[in-house]
Amino acid sequence: MTVPGDELLGRLAAYREDVFRLCLGFARNAAEAEDLCHDVFLKAFARVPGLREPAGARIWLLRIARTTCLDHLRRLRLLPTVRVEEAARAMADPPGPEALSEASEERVRLKAAIRALPRKQREVLVLREYGGLSYDDLARILRLRPGTVMSRLNRARKAVTAAFKGERR
Amino acid sequence: MREKQNGTRVAELPDAIRQIIRREVEDGLADFGAKDFEADLRAKLRRASEAAPRRFFFLKTAPAIGLTLAVVGIGAAILWLVKEPPRTGPNVLALTLEIAPGLANLEEYPLPSAGGEIGPASMAPGLVGRALFSAAGAAASVSGPGTEGAIKPLPRTTLEQKMRLLYGDRTIERALEPFRDKFKEV
Numbered sequence: 001m002t003v004p005g006d007e008l009l010g011r012l013a014a015y016r017e018d019v020f021r022l023c024l025g026f027a028r029n030a031a032e033a034e035d036l037c038h039d040v041f042l043k044a045f046a047r048v049p050g051l052r053e054p055a056g057a058r059i060w061l062l063r064i065a066r067t068t069c070l071d072h073l074r075r076l077r078l079l080p081t082v083r084v085e086e087a088a089r090a091m092a093d094p095p096g097p098e099a100l101s102e103a104s105e106e107r108v109r110l111k112a113a114i115r116a117l118p119r120k121q122r123e124v125l126v127l128r129e130y131g132g133l134s135y136d137d138l139a140r141i142l143r144l145r146p147g148t149v150m151s152r153l154n155r156a157r158k159a160v161t162a163a164f165k166g167e168r169r
Numbered sequence: 170m171r172e173k174q175n176g177t178r179v180a181e182l183p184d185a186i187r188q189i190i191r192r193e194v195e196d197g198l199a200d201f202g203a204k205d206f207e208a209d210l211r212a213k214l215r216r217a218s219e220a221a222p223r224r225f226f227f228l229k230t231a232p233a234i235g236l237t238l239a240v241v242g243i244g245a246a247i248l249w250l251v252k253e254p255p256r257t258g259p260n261v262l263a264l265t266l267e268i269a270p271g272l273a274n275l276e277e278y279p280l281p282s283a284g285g286e287i288g289p290a291s292m293a294p295g296l297v298g299r300a301l302f303s304a305a306g307a308a309a310s311v312s313g314p315g316t317e318g319a320i321k322p323l324p325r326t327t328l329e330q331k332m333r334l335l336y337g338d339r340t341i342e343r344a345l346e347p348f349r350d351k352f353k354e355v
Binding site (some may be wrong): 016024040130154157 | 178179180181182183185186187189190192197198200201202204206207209210211213214217240297301
């Protein structure tokens, strides 16, 4: 891989926040999202010759972000959920109720509810709610019709709301 | 609450959930924005570009070399087997006879005719039988024409004689030494 020039790096890095928001939706925390974001740009620079329309760089980049995040989730499923040393640390020093603020607790619950969604619903929800993308952008990234995007989003929102409220009770 | 888009109604997320997401995104972006993204990215790109040749070697070059050697090796083995049909080595033969002496039972296999027709023995299984059969056939063809079309039974021979017929005198003595007393005549 060759290190890209300043111009190209600057042009693509302008979309870093869009990419980060999307990665954050798929990742378990901000640090993981940041790593994913770097991976997305590394992949993007390796695939720059595949970028046919420079005007569509944002959608192209977000498409790479989506596949990178889905690959990451797939890898996570293959790994044990809790590492041995983390489990040992948690047993030795369990966090008290005050250690977890209510906000972060809710965030964790919401993440769990989103993770429990089927993949197609989850990706459309993350792209819309975390990425803040329009329906047209969603349709272009996912290569779907806007109607399909909306129906998936509708189901995803209902499911995540039900799961989140169910957890709350 | 529902949002409307092109006449299609899509369920909205409750405000509580939207706020959680908004807060998470804002917190994440605040941390993320505080770091020098381009510098970090450049460092990672440099590391990746340095690691690329090594990875290319292990992922592409080395398997390609291995595959080429395997193909050439298999091809050479095939050519060699065609040119030099395999023969059982004396040690292997002796060991085989120790394990399964029945393999050397040759009475049922007829010799080929002097005309060189191939008898049923050519298809018969049996390590020693096949090898001996072909060796005896070769010897018969060298020694001159016999009765035209006649199929002679294989002469009863000792194991040592059979192995001499197959392998000659030089290596056979050493191979047979440990088994000399163990075998009965076939």
